């Protein structure tokens with residue numbers, strides 16, 4: 001692709017538009033840095049650092065590198081991204097989930113070893129919201145700053161191929177006992193970000209196979225079309241219409257709350273693996289062993305209002321409790337959090353597919369909200385494997401409490417204090 005050809009022009013225009021929407025006023029600073037790099041006045045490393053500090057996602061960076069007009073500078077930057085990108089990332093604890101079936105395997109080849117030049121690293125690997133915050137240790141930071149613009153981070157290849165209008169159910173796992181084939185691939189690298197004491201993000205902790213497994217099981221168990229009802233969605237075909245209608249039980253969101261026993265054991269295992277990783281990174285996180293599981297499935301642009309997960313009155317009083325573990329699969333979302341309803345400021349973290357968020361200890365009672373499910377952020381590997389939307393799987397340990405189904409869709413737990 002040469003400079004001046006229509007495709008180059010179109011992509012450059014789109015990229016500039018995207019950068020402007022991501023960076024706002026800072027676009028001109030970034031442009032100046034880009035010119036400096038192209039004139040040899042700054043190194044590829046410095047240039048990438050600046051881009052990361054401005055919260056530009058890796059896929060956007062790569063597109064930017066590919067569109068550079070000077071071949072030499074283009075290869076310099078691309079080479080640096082492929083060979084040295086890890087070095088330019090802020091140093092963080094890098095954790096890898098153990099293989100889920102207990103069998104040790106060698107890691108997959110990294111991008112540069114496999115020889116392929118990926119345009120778009122999968123969403124879970126991308127740093128989005130962390131860069132500006134790295135300058136200080138997490139516990140000294142206030143809410144993250146550039147969140148509003150991060151919402152705009154575009155993906156560059158999200159056209160077409162969506163699952164809309166399917167006339168059949170999405171594929172389901174044939175065996176709820178989690179056949180090991182689902183987990184043949186090693187887990188992806190998870191980068192751990194301690195957002196504040198007790199609030200931990202495992203970036204990209206769930207590999208694609210695990211994400212597909214989770215979504216298939218969620219849709220298998222959450223299907224309310226059958227007689228038993230009670231699922232988070234239904235796929236009716238009223239009067240045998242050609243087009244089935246996919247309905248979520250809460251409008252733009254589907255919700256299901258059930259005991260952990262209603263799900264394959266593998267769900268609990270994955271949750272506990274993530275908890276271990278989180279606890280290794282932040283001692284504020286408390287032990288938990290999930291007793292209940294909650295599925296939320298959001299359509300594009302859907303939201304979830306500000307609330308606390310405060311089912312246990314005693315917990316609310318003491319402001320502590322068992323850690324909550326929360327998975328994201330599918331579309332990305334901006335997740336808002338603050339310490340009290342009254343607080344005017346809040347932090348925002350972007351949750352991409354494969355990310356796991358844990359909140360416990362001093363953050364157990366955070367007031368939180370799904371501010372927006374961001375369209376066009378579906379990882380390509382999930383297209384055709386799940387409906388366009390965001391699946392959230394939340395694990396909670398409510399001890400001896402049991403879910404009060406009469407309160408649905410609220411998550412209420414009754415604690416039978418009577419003995420004998």
Ligand SMILES: O=C(O)CCC(=O)C(=O)O
Nearest residue numbers: 294296309326370392394
């Ligand atoms: O979807 C999410 O990430 C959060 C869901 C949630 O906060 C809840 O169900 O209580």
Ligand SMILES: [Fe+2]
Nearest residue numbers: 307308309368
């Ligand atoms: Fe919640």
